[in-house]
Amino acid sequence: MLGDIATLVLQGTMISAVYALIAIGFTMIFGVGGTLNLAHGALIMSGAYVFGVLAQGAHPAVAFPITILVVALLSWGLYQILVRWVEENVVITFLATVIVAVAATEVILIRFGSSPLGMTLVSGAVNLEPYGINARPRIVQFVGFVISWVAIGLLWYYITKTDDGRSILAASMSERGAQLTGVDLHSVRSKTWLIAGALAGAAGIILGSTGGATPLMWLNPLALAFMIVVIGGIGSIKGSVVAAYVIGFLEQFTVTFVGHGFRGILSLVVLVVFLLFMPQGLYGREFAHD
Amino acid sequence: MATTFAGCLGGGGSDGLTIGHLAPMSNPLGIGSKRTVDMAVEELNDDGGFNGEQATVITKDTRTDPSEAQSVTEELIQQEDVDLLIGTFNSETTQSILDLTAEFDVPFMITGSAAPSLVTDYAGSDYDTYKNVFRIGPINSDFQAESIADYCAYLNDQHDWDRVAFLRDQAEWTEPFGEQIPGLLSERDLEIVYQDALSIEGTDFGPVMSDVNESDADFVLRFFAHIDGGDMLTRWHEGQYDFGIEGVHVSGMLPSYNELYDGAATYETTAQSGAAGVTSITERTQPFVEAYSSRYQDADEAPIRAPMYMGFNTYDGIHVFKEAIDSLETTDTRNNLDDFVGEMLDVDVTGVAGQLRFYGPDSDYPHDVREERRADGTITNYPVTQWVGPEESECVYPDEHRTADHQLPSWMQ
The missing domain is CATH 3.40.50.2300 (Response regulator)
Structure with missing residues (x-):
């Protein structure tokens, strides 16, 4: 039994770290610009494909930072070319980003077809059975965990300790207040998209290296990001991290005690409960009072 | 003016044999299937044609989407006046066009879906309506x-x-x-x-x-x-x-x-049907795989060494069709559906994925491809x-x- 719990904790921790990475960029963009970026999943997917292609020729350690940079720029470009012109209109932004996501699928289908693209960030696995844990996690999962927390740590430092970062926090609390203190909103939003893109790129690399890249791989992360953001509180980074772990552990709990086919059910129930009884989420508007 | 008129006539009517091929074209299964239908028709056209007539193939992308499949099927039937429909991959897509093909009496050969219900719930429960449907492979x-x-x-x-x-x-x-x-x-x-x-x-x-x-x-x-x-x-x-x-x-x-x-x-x-072309299931398997790979080895898109299972079945389907058409002595299948079905039930063709014979109207699986069994009863064509x-x-x-x-x-x- 103890071994079961240890296994559950290990598997839950691993998957939750990836979920956090998936959700943070999405929640930041919503917090700062009030924009629901439905192309967030597509950015994650582009991370997987860019890394997959680069890793065929270059060492993963080289391909990794280049991919992060490319996806950050894609995200920034998406904001500059499309979103900034329509962001005041929620519905148009919603539609425009959905179209980007669908178009991305078509581009991937034309270029790569529907077969999965496999890739390796690091290979190998660790057998934990001698330690009473029934799991042989892959090293890439540990790497994903580390990347997730390094990214969260850097982001936290940037947002709370640097002037540049504080302007993002300020803009998410009150746009007018931020403007009155001399914050350039456009530049803050551009920066947010750049950072969100980098995080999406990292998430894409981890997802691609664990399960391969496919043209519809953006759907699940996007749905997850939605759930995490609702449960965590829209716009709250802390909330997203906590909610990512809540969802990850709920899923793990369900597959351990109910069955693999019911993986997402319990999280959906929790989502509905939150929507009905706690629509502000765990840390709703936490930004405004941090 | 005369050219335009002739062009109009050429697009429909009974002159010329038109085969409609349905597959998801962003999927390598579909790409393999398209290549094999093209190969089979080209080979058979060069070899005297279908009851002497040359066939043309029109491939439509079903995108693994039932509603898209319905609309392209309707186009093939109504505008292209096809004499045969062949292909379809996932069972949901196949199911969505069964009624359409039955309504217009178009022979339909399934080459990618294995759900038994495609036969039992249709020809098995209302034979007269769905007698146009055959499954070439895989076995259900x-x-x-x-x-x-x-x-x-x-x-x-x-x-x-x-x-x-x-x-x-x-x-x-x-x-x-x-x-x-x-x-x-x-x-x-x-x-x-x-x-x-x-x-x-x-x-x-x-x-x-x-x-x-x-x-x-x-x-x-x-x-x-x-x-x-x-x-x-x-x-x-x-x-x-x-x-x-x-x-x-x-x-x-x-x-x-x-x-x-x-x-x-x-x-x-x-x-998998066809065993990926790594063995000689029949004497025709290896020549077929060699022809495929020499033709497509430089192609941009997979599969280049051998088609996937659907390609084996589609290739066999075209050969079965030729056999039936030659015996029928006309390519006008839609107006002679009963006779066409009769010829199909008499077919016994050595294909590239196995021997092809079909279950009759009174079996549990009407018009489904028969499984092959060795003397002790073990199935051998999977x-x-x-x-x-x-x-x-x-x-x-x-x-x-x-x-x-x-x-x-x-x-x-």
């Missing part, structure tokens, strides 16, 4: 389940593997397996020690592998078409789990699959292949088509 899931159970018995003979972890997509197509596999395995003295249907919306294979490992299974018997097993296979290799991975894995049938995953598929098996190298696979089952014995993973040897 009921027969597949039986054949896979026999394969498991072979594994038990070979490696003393009698503990089975049974996994499948949580989807319509695996239902017949879910119902039948437990009974079929227990008849063969095999024990299911773990079973689950996995969400096709995304499964984390870490806990799945832990559960299978804990059950002390000798091998995983899995049925994946929606789920790509790449994550599972990579964990299997990296974690060096002490069990085999067997069954059906549609993604793994792609000839370049093992390269895509850096060899993680090595030692996994999958059953061969199993095993990846043994980055680009190499071998046929490991059944005896008649085997090119190598089933190998244990290197870490279990």
Whole structure:
């Protein structure tokens, strides 16, 4: 039994770290610009494909930072070319980003077809059975965990300790207040998209290296990001991290005690409960009072 | 003016034979199928045509989407006036166009879907309406389940593997397996020690592998078409789990699959019509595979070495069609449907994926392709292949088509 719990904790921790990475960029963009970026999943997917292609020729350690940079720029470009012109209109932004996501699928289908693209960030696995844990996690999962927390740590430092970062926090609390203190909103939003893109790129690399890249791989992360953001509180980074772990552990709990086919059910129930009884989420508007 | 008029006439009517091919064209299965329909028609046109007439092929992309499939099928029937429809991959798509083809009396040959219900719920319950529908391959899931159970018995003979972890997509197509596999395995003295249907919306294979490992299974018997097993296979290799991975894995049938995953598929098996072209199922299999690969080896898109299972079936379908048309002595199938069906039921053709004969109106599976059985009753036309190298696979089952014995993973040897 103890071994079961240890296994559950290990598997839950691993998957939750990836979920956090998936959700943070999405929640930041919503917090700062009030924009629901439905192309967030597509950015994650582009991370997987860019890394997959680069890793065929270059060492993963080289391909990794280049991919992060490319996806950050894609995200920034998406904001500059499309979103900034329509962001005041929620519905148009919603539609425009959905179209980007669908178009991305078509581009991937034309270029790569529907077969999965496999890739390796690091290979190998660790057998934990001698330690009473029934799991042989892959090293890439540990790497994903580390990347997730390094990214969260850097982001936290940037947002709370640097002037540049504080302007993002300020803009998410009150746009007018931020403007009155001399914050350039456009530049803050551009920066947010750049950072969100980098995080999406990292998430894409981890997802691609664990399960391969496919043209519809953006759907699940996007749905997850939605759930995490609702449960965590829209716009709250802390909330997203906590909610990512809540969802990850709920899923793990369900597959351990109910069955693999019911993986997402319990999280959906929790989502509905939150929507009905706690629509502000765990840390709703936490930004405004941090 | 005259040219325009003639052009109009050429587009429809009974002159010229038009074959409509339906497949998901962003999927390598569909691409393989399109290439083989083109190959077959070209070869047969050069060889005297279909009852003397030259055929043309029009391929439409169903995008694995039932509503898209319906609209392109309607276009093929109404505007292109096709004399035969052939193809379709997933069962939901196939099902969505059955009524349409029946209403217009267009012969329809299914070459990619295996659900028994496509036959039993249609021609099986209302023969007169759906007599236009034939399945060329693969053998339906009921027969597949039986054949896979026999394969498991072979594994038990070979490696003393009698503990089975049974996994499948949580989807319509695996239902017949879910119902039948437990009974079929227990008849063969095999024990299911773990079973689950996995969400096709995304499964984390870490806990799945832990559960299978804990059950002390000798091998995983899995049925994946929606789920790509790449994550599972990579964990299997990296974690060096002490069990085999067997069954059906549609993604793994792609000839370049093992390269895509850096060899993680090595030692996994999958059953598939045509056995990926690695063995001589009939005397026609190898010449066909060689012709395919020499024609498409420089193509940009996979599959280039051999078509996937749907391509084998589509190629066979065109040959069956020619046989029926030549006996019918007209290419106007839609106005002579009863006679065409009669000719189809008399067909006995050696194809590239096996011998083709069809069940009659009074059987459990009207117009379904017949399974082939050896003297002891074992089904032989659902061969199993095993990846043994980055680009190499071998046929490991059944005896008649085997090119190598089933190998244990290197870490279990």
